[in-house]
Amino acid sequence: MTSMSGSRAPEPWLVDAHDALLLDLDGVVYVGPDPVDHAVEVLAEVRRRGVVTAYVTNNAARPPSVVAEHLRSFGLEVADHDVVTSAQAGAREVASRVPAGSRVLCVGGPGVVEAVRARGLEPVTSADEAPVAVLMGYGPDVSWRHLAEASYAVAAGAVFVATNADLSIPTDRGIAPGNGTLVAAVTATTGRSPFMAGKPCAPLIRESVERVGSRRPLVVGDRLDTDIEAGHVSGIDSLLVMTGVTGVADLLAAPVNRRPSYIAADLRGLLRPVSDVRLPGDDRLVTGDRLVALRRACRRAWDAADSGELSPVTAAELEGLTADVSAALRA
Numbered sequence: 001m002t003s004m005s006g007s008r009a010p011e012p013w014l015v016d017a018h019d020a021l022l023l024d025l026d027g028v029v030y031v032g033p034d035p036v037d038h039a040v041e042v043l044a045e046v047r048r049r050g051v052v053t054a055y056v057t058n059n060a061a062r063p064p065s066v067v068a069e070h071l072r073s074f075g076l077e078v079a080d081h082d083v084v085t086s087a088q089a090g091a092r093e094v095a096s097r098v099p100a101g102s103r104v105l106c107v108g109g110p111g112v113v114e115a116v117r118a119r120g121l122e123p124v125t126s127a128d129e130a131p132v133a134v135l136m137g138y139g140p141d142v143s144w145r146h147l148a149e150a151s152y153a154v155a156a157g158a159v160f161v162a163t164n165a166d167l168s169i170p171t172d173r174g175i176a177p178g179n180g181t182l183v184a185a186v187t188a189t190t191g192r193s194p195f196m197a198g199k200p201c202a203p204l205i206r207e208s209v210e211r212v213g214s215r216r217p218l219v220v221g222d223r224l225d226t227d228i229e230a231g232h233v234s235g236i237d238s239l240l241v242m243t244g245v246t247g248v249a250d251l252l253a254a255p256v257n258r259r260p261s262y263i264a265a266d267l268r269g270l271l272r273p274v275s276d277v278r279l280p281g282d283d284r285l286v287t288g289d290r291l292v293a294l295r296r297a298c299r300r301a302w303d304a305a306d307s308g309e310l311s312p313v314t315a316a317e318l319e320g321l322t323a324d325v326s327a328a329l330r331a
Helices: 039-048 064-072 086-095 110-118 144-155 179-190 202-212 224-234 248-252 267-271 292-306 315-330
Strands: 020-023 052-057 083-085 103-107 122-124 133-136 159-162 168-171 174-177 217-221 238-241 262-264
Touching: 020 202, 039 052, 039 267, 052 064, 052 202, 064 083, 064 110, 083 086, 083 202, 086 110, 086 133, 086 159, 086 202, 103 110, 103 144, 110 122, 110 133, 133 144, 133 179, 144 179, 159 179, 168 179, 202 217, 202 224, 217 224, 224 238, 238 267, 248 292, 248 315, 262 267, 262 292, 292 315
Parallel strands: 020 052, 020 217, 052 083, 103 122, 103 133, 133 159, 217 238, 238 262
Antiparallel strands: 168 174
């Protein structure tokens, strides 16, 4: 944009181009009990700038109040209502399919039970209690017995809803199995696939957008197969941060429906001019931004893939790009 005097007007920061951020949590804001580097100060600045934040998580284990308290322990100003979980979206989907007061077999953490109860449904734990629906979400204490009860109920014809299909979840010790692995066991046993409520499917994003009343939201996440694809499914721009499970090789190989609008090392990308983080990579060199080469490599790799050609990115270049990301995260 050029002013009447001929000088170029300052470009807005990425955060200022949107009225709400739909922020993933695991791998974006925190990993395990600890905040991701720079996340707290960036989100405090976002709040000062008047941009609404919704914390949108596929992790259904904890109730929103517990998640919000976790975030408040970092010094963030977060209300319970600011947290939107896949358990809430899943319970909403169940409630739309069964009569009020129906029994629902809940598999997962306390967040699943609380979400079901909040929708006026009765949580149960056994197929012997004749549930008319099953809601499956992640929980660190889910056992064979829980999967067996879910299988019995699903096989008997219960409505089958899952909060999300994430195969893995980042923890402070590394990558661990996610809800998708649990759901896969029940699906393999019964031959029935569930209705999915969480990212990348539309219900969780739809509930989040409605809750904050946004017209120009931005999905922010670390996963291509959930966060970024959710943006594509919902027609919303997305920012990928490299603080979670997605690596450089994953990004270069991303299919069309999993390609982000923007790429940054971490949440500090929200406080950079839009052209600094936009895809494809800008032709100009951006001072202090180590990911320019990665954005350009993405464009080359994606263009080749779309033309049915092999990726032009060599093994040596891939190693260099990975080093760039590591350096950017340490900066």
